[in-house]
Amino acid sequence: xxxxxxxxxxxxxxxxxxxxxxxxxxxxxxxxxxxxxxxxxxxxxxxxxxxxxxxxxxxxxxxxxxxxxxxxxxxxxxxxxxxxxxxxxxxxxxxxxxxxxxxxxxxxxxxxxxxxxxxxxxxxxxxxxxxxxxxxxxxxxxxxxxxxxxxxxxxxxxxxxxxxxxxxxxxxxxxxxxxxxxxxxxxxxxxxxxxxxxxxxxxxxxxxxxxxxxxxx
Ligand code: URA
Numbered sequence: 258x259x260x261x262x263x264x265x266x267x268x269x270x271x272x273x274x275x276x277x278x279x280x281x282x283x284x285x286x287x288x289x290x291x292x293x294x295x296x297x298x299x300x301x302x303x304x305x306x307x308x309x310x311x312x313x314x315x316x317x318x319x320x321x322x323x324x325x326x327x328x329x330x331x332x333x334x335x336x337x338x339x340x341x342x343x344x345x346x347x348x349x350x351x352x353x354x355x356x357x358x359x360x361x362x363x364x365x366x367x368x369x370x371x372x373x374x375x376x377x378x379x380x381x382x383x384x385x386x387x388x389x390x391x392x393x394x395x396x397x398x399x400x401x402x403x404x405x406x407x408x409x410x411x412x413x414x415x416x417x418x419x420x421x422x423x424x425x426x427x428x429x430x431x432x433x434x435x436x437x438x439x440x441x442x443x444x445x446x447x448x449x450x451x452x453x454x455x456x457x458x459x460x461x462x463x464x465x466x467x468x469x470x471x472x473x474x
Contacts, residue, residue, distance in 0.1 A: 268374050270381060276301040278382055279375075282355075288371035290356035290364070295320045297355040299379075304349035308451070309385035310334070311376070311395040312352045313426060314364045320357035325350045330428040333437075334391075337427065340441060341448040349383055351376065353394050364394065380419075386454055388419055389447065392426030410443035412450050420454055422447050 259269050269285075272278040279299045291297070298315035310326075318328035326334050326345075335345055354364040354372045376398075380388070390396040393405040399421045400413050413421045424443055430436040 268378055268381075270378070272378075272382060274301070275299075275303060275379070275382060278378055282375040282378065286355075286371060286375055288354060288356055288368055290314075290354060290358055290368050293359050294356035296323045298323055298325050298352065298357070299355060300325060300349055300351065302346070302349070303383055304347060304385070306343060306347040307384075307386035308343070308348045308389060309380070309383055309387070310348060310350045310389045310391055311398070312350065312391045313394040314352050314354045315357040316361055316428075317357065325352055326427075329431055330426070333427040333430060333440075337440060337444045341444050341451075349385070351379055353398060369394070369398075386420065386458065387422055387451060388415075389422045389424050391424050392429065396421075396423050409439070410446045420450075422450055 269281060272281065279297065279301065283297045294315075298319045312326060312330075315325060316328050316330070318331075319325055325331070334350070338344060338348065353376065354368050355375060356368075356372075358364050358368065388399065390399060396403060396405055396408065399415050399419075400408070400423065403423070405423065405425060408423045409425050411423055413423065415421050424447070425436055425440055427440065430440050
């Protein structure tokens with residue numbers, strides 16, 4: 258099934274697996290970065306935790322391996338996840354653009370737009386309980402006109418109802434080691450936030466069950 262979305266784009270919605278989804282968009286996307294990149298970068302396993310992290314764009318290691326956050330920034334991300342009792346296998350990690358930009362420059366607006374349907378399709382498939390944005394590009398996708406340096410460590414509710422948690426990009430802490438402690442503190446805040454999300458999900462489920470029981474009377 259195809260759904261018409263913004264800018265005359267179509268989004269296919271009936272994928273059986275994430276692998277199938279990525280293979281579809283690897284062919285059906287107009288991102289110019291694919292001309293210079295080795296391959297698209299993506300994960301194929303849905304997250305058991307329901308948590309989805311979004312970075313900016315693949316770097317050199319990711320471009321070579323076809324998997325997100327496998328370089329130095331990825332190692333630091335693993336460390337941060339460990340602090341809150343999570344592993345990489347339990348979360349889903351993706352990027353705003355799926356191909357490495359040349360010389361690790363920022364992705365352009367045009368490149369981000371070209372990968373937008375791909376990311377939206379991933380979000381629809383994974384249906385995360387929380388989206389954690391890594392860095393300003395990912396934050397701007399969900400919470401426009403915000404500044405990562407003032408909004409990091411905070412949660413937002415997107416107009417779709419999805420919870421978004423703003424985090425610095427792990428690579429930023431590699432360039433500026435002062436940010437390492439800030440990121441560790443923000444991950445602890447994320448851990449607390451996840452508890453409130455879980456409580457709300459539990460409450461909503463109970464309410465739904467209660468309504469179903471009443472409707473049976
Ligand atoms: N930085 C990103 O934003 N994404 C990756 O996959 C790796 C580094």
